[in-house]
Amino acid sequence: MAVTEPRIIFGVHSVAPYSRTTGKAYGLLKVIKDSSLSLQGELISLTGGSNKYEWAVEDGKVTAEMALKFAEYPNFVYELFLGKAVTVNAADASGFASTATNKNGTSLVSVAGITGVTVLAGSEADLKFGKYIIEVVSATTVHVYTLSDVDITRGADGTLQTDDGRITASALTITATADTTIPNFGLKLTGAAGPIAMTIGDTAEFEVRPVNTGGSIDVIIGASSDRTPEFGCVMVAQQRSNGQMFEIDAFKCKASGLPFGLAEKSFSEIDAKAKLLFDPVKNGVFRQRHCSP
Protein backbone atom coordinates (compact mmCIF):
# COMPACT_ATOMS: atom_id res chain seq x y z
CA MET A 1 0.00 0.00 0.00
CA ALA A 2 1.42 3.38 -1.04
CA VAL A 3 1.85 6.33 1.30
CA THR A 4 -1.29 8.52 1.15
CA GLU A 5 -1.80 12.25 1.22
CA PRO A 6 -2.53 13.30 4.82
CA ARG A 7 -6.09 14.39 5.53
CA ILE A 8 -5.78 18.02 6.58
CA ILE A 9 -8.56 20.42 7.51
CA PHE A 10 -8.06 24.13 6.82
CA GLY A 11 -10.26 27.15 7.47
CA VAL A 12 -14.00 27.38 7.20
CA HIS A 13 -16.04 28.02 4.07
CA SER A 14 -19.71 28.10 5.12
CA VAL A 15 -22.22 27.01 7.70
CA ALA A 16 -25.76 26.04 6.69
CA PRO A 17 -28.28 25.51 9.48
CA TYR A 18 -31.19 23.47 8.08
CA SER A 19 -34.71 22.50 9.03
CA ARG A 20 -34.91 19.05 10.61
CA THR A 21 -38.36 18.70 9.05
CA THR A 22 -37.67 19.55 5.40
CA GLY A 23 -33.88 19.35 5.21
CA LYS A 24 -33.80 22.75 3.52
CA ALA A 25 -31.26 25.29 4.68
CA TYR A 26 -32.53 28.32 6.59
CA GLY A 27 -29.70 30.06 4.80
CA LEU A 28 -25.94 29.96 4.35
CA LEU A 29 -23.64 31.82 6.71
CA LYS A 30 -20.72 33.09 4.63
CA VAL A 31 -19.19 35.81 6.85
CA ILE A 32 -18.03 33.01 9.10
CA LYS A 33 -15.01 33.17 11.35
CA ASP A 34 -15.20 29.93 13.30
CA SER A 35 -17.35 26.85 13.40
CA SER A 36 -15.44 24.38 15.48
CA LEU A 37 -16.74 21.19 16.97
CA SER A 38 -15.68 20.31 20.47
CA LEU A 39 -16.15 16.75 21.72
CA GLN A 40 -15.12 16.62 25.37
CA GLY A 41 -15.08 13.05 26.57
CA GLU A 42 -15.09 11.94 30.18
CA LEU A 43 -13.12 8.93 31.37
CA ILE A 44 -14.41 7.19 34.49
CA SER A 45 -11.69 5.51 36.50
CA LEU A 46 -11.77 2.68 39.00
CA THR A 47 -9.30 2.82 41.84
CA GLY A 48 -9.08 0.73 45.00
CA GLY A 49 -6.93 -0.97 47.50
CA SER A 50 -3.34 0.05 47.96
CA ASN A 51 -2.67 0.22 44.23
CA LYS A 52 -1.63 3.69 43.18
CA TYR A 53 -2.91 3.16 39.63
CA GLU A 54 -6.34 2.81 38.09
CA TRP A 55 -7.73 -0.70 37.76
CA ALA A 56 -10.05 0.17 34.90
CA VAL A 57 -11.28 3.08 32.80
CA GLU A 58 -14.53 3.30 30.91
CA ASP A 59 -16.12 5.91 28.67
CA GLY A 60 -18.19 8.51 30.43
CA LYS A 61 -20.25 11.26 28.93
CA VAL A 62 -19.20 13.19 25.85
CA THR A 63 -20.18 16.82 25.64
CA ALA A 64 -20.57 17.83 22.03
CA GLU A 65 -20.62 21.56 21.30
CA MET A 66 -20.25 23.75 18.28
CA ALA A 67 -18.59 27.15 18.67
CA LEU A 68 -19.98 29.47 16.02
CA LYS A 69 -18.38 32.79 15.29
CA PHE A 70 -19.80 34.85 12.44
CA ALA A 71 -20.32 38.47 11.49
CA GLU A 72 -23.64 38.74 9.70
CA TYR A 73 -27.26 38.89 10.88
CA PRO A 74 -29.51 37.17 8.31
CA ASN A 75 -33.16 36.83 9.31
CA PHE A 76 -32.89 33.16 10.26
CA VAL A 77 -30.36 33.69 13.08
CA TYR A 78 -33.02 35.57 15.06
CA GLU A 79 -35.20 32.47 14.93
CA LEU A 80 -32.44 29.94 15.62
CA PHE A 81 -30.66 31.86 18.38
CA LEU A 82 -33.38 34.08 19.88
CA GLY A 83 -36.49 32.04 19.19
CA LYS A 84 -38.40 34.70 17.25
CA ALA A 85 -38.93 35.11 13.51
CA VAL A 86 -38.53 38.66 12.20
CA THR A 87 -41.26 40.62 10.44
CA VAL A 88 -40.01 41.45 6.96
CA ASN A 89 -41.29 44.71 5.49
CA ALA A 90 -41.39 45.35 1.76
CA ALA A 91 -39.48 48.31 0.36
CA ASP A 92 -40.94 51.68 1.40
CA ALA A 93 -41.04 53.61 -1.86
CA SER A 94 -42.47 56.63 -0.04
CA GLY A 95 -40.91 56.04 3.35
CA PHE A 96 -42.87 55.10 6.47
CA ALA A 97 -44.11 56.68 9.67
CA SER A 98 -45.61 54.40 12.28
CA THR A 99 -48.85 55.18 14.11
CA ALA A 100 -48.21 57.67 16.91
CA THR A 101 -49.16 56.17 20.26
CA ASN A 102 -49.51 57.88 23.61
CA LYS A 103 -46.58 57.21 25.92
CA ASN A 104 -47.23 59.54 28.88
CA GLY A 105 -50.83 60.64 29.42
CA THR A 106 -53.67 60.39 26.93
CA SER A 107 -54.36 63.89 25.61
CA LEU A 108 -51.83 64.06 22.77
CA VAL A 109 -53.27 61.41 20.45
CA SER A 110 -56.93 62.16 21.16
CA VAL A 111 -59.83 64.32 19.97
CA ALA A 112 -58.24 67.22 21.87
CA GLY A 113 -54.83 66.76 20.27
CA ILE A 114 -53.68 65.05 17.09
CA THR A 115 -55.04 62.17 15.04
CA GLY A 116 -51.53 61.07 14.21
CA VAL A 117 -48.33 61.68 12.28
CA THR A 118 -47.98 60.92 8.57
CA VAL A 119 -45.49 61.35 5.73
CA LEU A 120 -45.68 64.78 4.11
CA ALA A 121 -46.35 64.20 0.42
CA GLY A 122 -43.59 65.63 -1.73
CA SER A 123 -41.06 65.62 1.13
CA GLU A 124 -40.46 61.86 1.35
CA ALA A 125 -36.76 62.43 0.65
CA ASP A 126 -36.48 64.28 3.97
CA LEU A 127 -37.66 61.32 6.07
CA LYS A 128 -34.98 60.31 8.56
CA PHE A 129 -34.62 56.91 10.24
CA GLY A 130 -35.25 57.05 13.94
CA LYS A 131 -37.56 56.93 16.89
CA TYR A 132 -39.34 60.17 17.75
CA ILE A 133 -41.17 61.63 20.74
CA ILE A 134 -43.82 64.37 20.62
CA GLU A 135 -44.24 66.38 23.82
CA VAL A 136 -47.03 68.76 24.76
CA VAL A 137 -45.51 72.06 25.92
CA SER A 138 -48.72 74.12 26.14
CA ALA A 139 -52.41 73.39 25.55
CA THR A 140 -52.07 73.82 21.78
CA THR A 141 -48.35 73.46 21.04
CA VAL A 142 -45.85 70.59 20.91
CA HIS A 143 -42.15 69.99 20.53
CA VAL A 144 -40.70 66.97 18.71
CA TYR A 145 -37.61 65.01 19.75
CA THR A 146 -35.47 62.34 18.13
CA LEU A 147 -33.63 59.58 19.98
CA SER A 148 -30.78 59.50 17.43
CA ASP A 149 -29.22 61.92 14.95
CA VAL A 150 -27.59 59.13 12.93
CA ASP A 151 -29.68 60.02 9.87
CA ILE A 152 -30.36 63.70 10.58
CA THR A 153 -28.77 65.02 7.40
CA ARG A 154 -30.80 62.86 5.00
CA GLY A 155 -32.55 65.18 2.55
CA ALA A 156 -33.04 68.60 4.13
CA ASP A 157 -30.67 68.92 7.08
CA GLY A 158 -32.27 68.59 10.46
CA THR A 159 -30.61 70.11 13.53
CA LEU A 160 -30.54 69.05 17.14
CA GLN A 161 -31.79 72.08 19.09
CA THR A 162 -31.10 70.76 22.59
CA ASP A 163 -29.04 68.06 24.31
CA ASP A 164 -32.13 65.88 24.78
CA GLY A 165 -32.69 65.56 21.04
CA ARG A 166 -35.24 68.28 20.30
CA ILE A 167 -35.59 68.83 16.55
CA THR A 168 -38.10 71.69 16.55
CA ALA A 169 -36.63 75.18 16.87
CA SER A 170 -39.99 76.53 18.09
CA ALA A 171 -43.02 74.80 19.57
CA LEU A 172 -45.39 73.78 16.76
CA THR A 173 -49.01 74.96 16.88
CA ILE A 174 -51.70 72.31 16.54
CA THR A 175 -55.01 73.51 15.11
CA ALA A 176 -58.18 71.48 14.80
CA THR A 177 -58.38 69.31 11.66
CA ALA A 178 -55.37 71.07 10.09
CA ASP A 179 -51.92 69.69 9.29
CA THR A 180 -48.79 70.98 10.99
CA THR A 181 -45.50 70.27 9.25
CA ILE A 182 -42.45 69.20 11.23
CA PRO A 183 -39.87 71.29 9.33
CA ASN A 184 -37.13 69.41 7.38
CA PHE A 185 -38.27 65.94 8.51
CA GLY A 186 -40.84 65.06 5.84
CA LEU A 187 -43.58 64.62 8.43
CA LYS A 188 -46.81 66.31 9.44
CA LEU A 189 -49.01 66.18 12.50
CA THR A 190 -52.76 66.32 11.91
CA GLY A 191 -54.97 68.15 14.39
CA ALA A 192 -57.94 66.22 15.70
CA ALA A 193 -61.54 67.45 15.71
CA GLY A 194 -60.78 69.69 18.67
CA PRO A 195 -61.06 71.99 20.41
CA ILE A 196 -57.34 71.46 20.85
CA ALA A 197 -56.60 71.33 24.57
CA MET A 198 -53.72 69.03 25.47
CA THR A 199 -52.15 68.36 28.87
CA ILE A 200 -48.67 69.77 29.35
CA GLY A 201 -46.09 66.99 29.67
CA ASP A 202 -48.06 64.36 27.76
CA THR A 203 -45.99 62.53 25.16
CA ALA A 204 -46.45 60.18 22.23
CA GLU A 205 -43.94 58.13 20.25
CA PHE A 206 -43.52 56.97 16.67
CA GLU A 207 -40.83 55.55 14.34
CA VAL A 208 -39.79 56.53 10.85
CA ARG A 209 -38.14 54.68 7.96
CA PRO A 210 -36.76 56.74 5.07
CA VAL A 211 -37.45 55.86 1.44
CA ASN A 212 -35.76 52.49 0.93
CA THR A 213 -35.42 49.85 -1.76
CA GLY A 214 -33.91 47.08 0.35
CA GLY A 215 -36.85 46.58 2.67
CA SER A 216 -36.52 46.37 6.43
CA ILE A 217 -37.13 44.09 9.40
CA ASP A 218 -38.75 44.52 12.75
CA VAL A 219 -38.68 42.10 15.67
CA ILE A 220 -39.49 42.15 19.38
CA ILE A 221 -37.36 39.73 21.39
CA GLY A 222 -37.96 38.41 24.84
CA ALA A 223 -41.56 37.22 25.00
CA SER A 224 -42.16 34.26 27.28
CA SER A 225 -43.35 32.30 24.25
CA ASP A 226 -40.05 32.78 22.35
CA ARG A 227 -38.38 29.40 21.87
CA THR A 228 -35.35 28.39 19.80
CA PRO A 229 -35.93 25.39 17.55
CA GLU A 230 -33.70 22.36 17.09
CA PHE A 231 -31.91 22.46 13.76
CA GLY A 232 -29.43 20.51 11.69
CA CYS A 233 -26.21 22.13 10.54
CA VAL A 234 -23.79 21.46 7.67
CA MET A 235 -20.32 22.94 8.16
CA VAL A 236 -17.82 22.94 5.32
CA ALA A 237 -14.12 23.68 5.59
CA GLN A 238 -12.25 25.79 3.05
CA GLN A 239 -11.37 23.81 -0.04
CA ARG A 240 -7.64 23.16 0.08
CA SER A 241 -5.23 23.98 -2.70
CA ASN A 242 -4.95 20.25 -3.46
CA GLY A 243 -8.74 20.01 -3.78
CA GLN A 244 -9.48 18.31 -0.47
CA MET A 245 -12.96 19.09 0.89
CA PHE A 246 -14.28 18.39 4.36
CA GLU A 247 -17.86 18.50 5.63
CA ILE A 248 -19.58 17.92 8.97
CA ASP A 249 -23.34 17.35 9.15
CA ALA A 250 -24.57 17.78 12.73
CA PHE A 251 -28.04 16.21 12.87
CA LYS A 252 -29.59 17.88 15.91
CA CYS A 253 -28.40 21.19 17.36
CA LYS A 254 -29.85 23.65 19.83
CA ALA A 255 -28.63 27.17 20.52
CA SER A 256 -29.73 30.11 22.62
CA GLY A 257 -28.53 33.71 22.77
CA LEU A 258 -27.24 36.18 20.20
CA PRO A 259 -24.98 39.14 20.96
CA PHE A 260 -25.21 42.48 19.15
CA GLY A 261 -21.88 44.25 19.35
CA LEU A 262 -22.07 48.02 18.96
CA ALA A 263 -18.43 48.87 19.65
CA GLU A 264 -16.36 51.78 18.36
CA LYS A 265 -15.21 51.25 14.78
CA SER A 266 -15.71 47.47 14.97
CA PHE A 267 -17.82 45.01 13.07
CA SER A 268 -20.32 43.22 15.25
CA GLU A 269 -19.37 39.56 15.68
CA ILE A 270 -21.54 36.79 16.99
CA ASP A 271 -19.83 34.33 19.31
CA ALA A 272 -22.42 31.65 19.98
CA LYS A 273 -22.48 28.07 21.14
CA ALA A 274 -24.78 25.30 20.07
CA LYS A 275 -25.16 21.92 21.77
CA LEU A 276 -25.03 18.87 19.52
CA LEU A 277 -27.55 16.23 20.52
CA PHE A 278 -27.99 12.54 19.78
CA ASP A 279 -30.45 11.90 16.92
CA PRO A 280 -32.13 8.53 17.52
CA VAL A 281 -33.40 8.33 13.92
CA LYS A 282 -29.90 8.68 12.50
CA ASN A 283 -28.37 6.87 15.47
CA GLY A 284 -25.65 9.45 15.81
CA VAL A 285 -24.69 13.02 16.60
CA PHE A 286 -22.97 14.03 13.39
CA ARG A 287 -21.57 12.68 10.14
CA GLN A 288 -18.26 13.62 8.65
CA ARG A 289 -17.34 13.43 4.97
CA HIS A 290 -14.02 14.04 3.27
CA CYS A 291 -13.11 13.97 -0.38
CA SER A 292 -9.80 14.23 -2.28
CA PRO A 293 -10.67 14.83 -5.97
Place this chain on the structure above:
Amino acid sequence: MSKKKWFASELVDLANIKEKGMVAKKDFAIHHNDFHLEIKKGDDLSKVPPIYWDNLKTEQVI
Protein backbone atom coordinates in the same frame (compact mmCIF):
# COMPACT_ATOMS: atom_id res chain seq x y z
CA MET B 1 -59.11 69.49 5.03
CA SER B 2 -62.80 69.82 6.08
CA LYS B 3 -64.26 73.25 6.81
CA LYS B 4 -64.78 74.03 10.48
CA LYS B 5 -68.39 73.93 11.54
CA TRP B 6 -69.16 77.00 13.65
CA PHE B 7 -71.63 76.70 16.53
CA ALA B 8 -73.85 79.59 17.67
CA SER B 9 -72.13 79.83 21.04
CA GLU B 10 -68.77 80.12 19.31
CA LEU B 11 -70.05 82.88 17.03
CA VAL B 12 -71.26 84.77 20.10
CA ASP B 13 -67.82 84.31 21.65
CA LEU B 14 -66.14 85.65 18.52
CA ALA B 15 -68.55 88.56 18.33
CA ASN B 16 -67.68 89.46 21.94
CA ILE B 17 -63.98 89.28 21.12
CA LYS B 18 -64.42 91.59 18.16
CA GLU B 19 -66.47 94.00 20.28
CA LYS B 20 -63.90 94.08 23.08
CA GLY B 21 -60.99 94.14 20.62
CA MET B 22 -58.36 91.50 19.97
CA VAL B 23 -55.63 92.48 22.42
CA ALA B 24 -53.19 89.89 23.68
CA LYS B 25 -53.42 89.29 27.40
CA LYS B 26 -50.05 87.49 27.48
CA ASP B 27 -47.04 86.55 25.35
CA PHE B 28 -47.55 83.67 22.95
CA ALA B 29 -46.08 82.31 19.70
CA ILE B 30 -47.77 80.64 16.74
CA HIS B 31 -45.61 78.43 14.51
CA HIS B 32 -47.76 76.62 12.02
CA ASN B 33 -46.31 75.59 8.66
CA ASP B 34 -45.37 78.85 6.89
CA PHE B 35 -47.19 81.08 9.41
CA HIS B 36 -45.05 82.40 12.26
CA LEU B 37 -46.18 85.06 14.72
CA GLU B 38 -44.59 86.15 17.99
CA ILE B 39 -47.26 87.79 20.16
CA LYS B 40 -46.44 90.13 23.02
CA LYS B 41 -48.86 91.10 25.79
CA GLY B 42 -50.88 94.08 24.58
CA ASP B 43 -50.44 93.34 20.85
CA ASP B 44 -53.39 93.90 18.51
CA LEU B 45 -54.55 90.49 17.31
CA SER B 46 -57.20 91.60 14.84
CA LYS B 47 -55.09 90.50 11.89
CA VAL B 48 -54.51 86.97 13.25
CA PRO B 49 -56.23 84.50 10.89
CA PRO B 50 -59.44 83.02 12.35
CA ILE B 51 -57.98 79.51 12.16
CA TYR B 52 -55.92 80.40 15.24
CA TRP B 53 -58.64 82.11 17.34
CA ASP B 54 -59.51 78.85 19.13
CA ASN B 55 -55.84 78.39 19.99
CA LEU B 56 -55.66 81.93 21.36
CA LYS B 57 -58.78 81.30 23.48
CA THR B 58 -57.50 77.99 24.82
CA GLU B 59 -54.12 79.50 25.62
CA GLN B 60 -55.93 82.42 27.35
CA VAL B 61 -54.23 84.96 25.09
CA ILE B 62 -57.66 86.49 24.39
